[in-house]
Amino acid sequence: MQEIQFNQGLLNFLKQSPTPFHAVTQISNILEKAGFIRLSESDAWNLQKRHRYFVTRNDSSVIAFTLGSSNLPETGIRMAGAHTDSPxxxxxxxxxxxxxxxxxxxxxxxxxxxxxxxxxxxxxxxxxxxxxxxxxxxxxxxxxxxxxxxxxxxxxxxxxxxxxxxxxxxxxxxxxxxxxxxxxxxxxxxxxxxxxxxxxxxxxxxxxxxxxxxxxxxxTQPPGYVGINQDFIASARLDNLLSCYTGLMSLTQADKNASCLLVCNDHEEVGSVSTSGAQGPFLESVLKRVCPSPEDLGRTIDRSVMVSADNAHGVHPNYANKFDDNHGPILNQGPVIKINAKQRYASDSHTAGLFRYLCQKTQVPVQTFVMRSDMACGSTIGPITAAKIGIKTVDVGVPTFAMHSVRELAGAKDGFYLYKVLKLFLSSETTNSK
Missing domain, CATH: 2.30.250.10 (Aminopeptidase i, Domain 2)
Incomplete structure (x- = not known):
């Protein structure tokens, strides 16, 4: 997939997804076209290797996964996470x-x-x-x-x-x-x-x-390019449908022999406490059905890694003093690793190092964001999922302006950059070595 094709798909996805319910419908349609089999939580599951599945909850959250050819307790599952809701x-x-x-x-x-x-x-x-x-x-x-x-x-x-x-x-x-x-x-x-x-x-x-x-x-203003050279994408709900779409494209085009998973939760913007939120049991329930043995599940989670993708703050040229001088991400200069000593982000040296290594392998530029020490920091589904499931997690995102506005702004290159990294991550069976 090329950058222009990726962005056209993104713009269409944003336009067709005014709510989390519509976003999950769009995601489900794309998954079915890519050969994923729809499951229902109320049915018995007969999962098979080298098959791809997805399941929704509340019509507003979705988990899609590929069961590769290997033994999950030996390889773990590469996971990407995002959220479907916006202010x-x-x-x-x-x-x-x-x-x-x-x-x-x-x-x-x-x-x-x-x-x-x-x-x-x-x-x-x-x-x-x-x-x-x-x-x-x-x-x-x-x-x-x-x-x-x-x-x-x-x-x-x-x-x-x-x-x-x-x-x-x-x-x-x-x-x-x-x-x-x-x-x-x-x-x-x-x-x-x-x-x-x-x-x-x-x-x-x-x-x-x-x-x-x-x-x-x-x-109702549709998403589109902005700038003399079309350097930017402007749209509602970039936070965080941009990450949902990026994860979706990465999953559908990842190596089918690798075990990987995408979770898009609802209700992140209001704390994630719901049946379909990251603090709810949705992901844990699916993982238990993928690995019914408690011992196998524990081994699988220990070998797994999650990339929590949620938009990052790009340094605003009119308000540059609001940012840490050494950690002000620039639009169109690559995805951002998000770090916070108080665990508002789940990144640690191991997971951040892994993501940086993947960026090097895909020749994608990478940046780092740390909030000013005298300002409060937001959070993501990353720390919530890491605490609930026990999975090693890195928080990353595409830099944006005007986060939580009715119309946000992102670089036209950064979504595609993140897609390239996530595609490699989800395709790999060896990136979680200790």
């Missing part, structure tokens, strides 16, 4: 707000979102809907309004002369998006609006009523 605005269960003829929807802020960029954007809605069918069965379906159906207008500067210096955002009162205008006699029902969209999107659906939903607003 956004989630619609509340009873969201209808009618004020001055405008129908607005109450929203919750999901994750550590950078809120100012959400104003004056053309917004749409997408997510999962749980509905009651005509035969009284509970069913789920994904919906996407696709077009711009909402906006959060800024307050004009004439009413807040200090807006460019001191404006703050009240998450309860300042963020409800406007959907439409209504008369005084109308009593809008958002569930009816969702039901209409269900029937529009699925003409043959037997939906009788909408019971519940998990819907998020998203920016």
């Amino acid at each position: 956004c605005l989630r619609v509340k269960p009873q969201p209808e707000i009618v004020n001055k003829t405008y129908l607005q929807l109450g929203v919750e802020v999901y994750g550590g979102a950078l809120l100012n960029p959400w104003f004056d954007r053309d917004l749409s809605l997408a997510g999962r809907v749980s509905y009651l069918s005509k035969d009284k069965t509970l069913k789920n379906a994904m919906i996407d309004f696709e077009g711009p159906i909402a906006v959060i207008p800024s307050l004009a500067i004439h009413f807040d002369r200090e807006a460019n210096k001191k404006r703050t955002i009240n998450e309860q009162t300042d963020l409800p998006p406007i959907l439409l205008q209504v008369s005084d006699q109308e009593k809008p029902n958002f569930r009816e609006i969702v039901l209409q969209q269900l029937r529009k999107q699925y003409p043959n659906i037997d939906a009788e009523s909408v019971l519940e939903y998990e819907l998020s607003f998203y920016d």
Whole structure:
């Protein structure tokens, strides 16, 4: 795969994945086309060597793996990890707000979102809907309004002369998006609006009523190249769908004789505590079914290594003083090894050295990020998975700007750089030597 082909696939994946539910659907489709066999957690598994499998949980997390030709306790499993969720605005269960003829929807802020960029954007809605069918069965379906159906207008500067210096955002009162205008006699029902969209999107659906939903607003501006020389990629949800796509491409094109695995968890942005999050039992449950013997599982994990891929902070030229002078990653200069003495990242000298060695073998430049010592550091699924499973882990990522904004920026070369390294990592049976 060449860089242009990789990036075109990435842009399409980002556009088709406005929510974790849509991302996992896209991942599942790509896996099936690559010959991976879909499993269900509720079924008995009959796993065979030299076969490739995947399983989803909650429609928002996915684990895909290849069982190679070797004995797992002797070789271990090469694993890559990422997360499917991104900060956004989630619609509340009873969201209808009618004020001055405008129908607005109450929203919750999901994750550590950078809120100012959400104003004056053309917004749409997408997510999962749980509905009651005509035969009284509970069913789920994904919906996407696709077009711009909402906006959060800024307050004009004439009413807040200090807006460019001191404006703050009240998450309860300042963020409800406007959907439409209504008369005084109308009593809008958002569930009816969702039901209409269900029937529009699925003409043959037997939906009788909408019971519940998990819907998020998203920016309708499509992903694309930015810069005179197209040096950058701009998009929503680069954190962390870029890593999901990179891991996915690496896994599907890795050596089929090597045992390797990709896990993409939901709920990282809110702490990972869920059935489908990294603190949940999903990965552990799958590994136990791959290695039913406790002794074999222990030996396999001890010989395994995980690359936790989650975007890194590129040094911002307008705010360079916010970064450690010796650890400011540059866009388009390669993936970043993330280090933190307080274990906010799981990298240690062994795993970081392994990743650096893989970069050397693939002739990919590599960088290092350490947060300023006087600033708090974020975290990833890396330390959580390492602590829960006991697997040696390195935290890496592609450098980006505007992390957690409604539109983020990455270098056009770095995703492909990381893909080359992960492909070699997942194809190798010997990279975890002690």
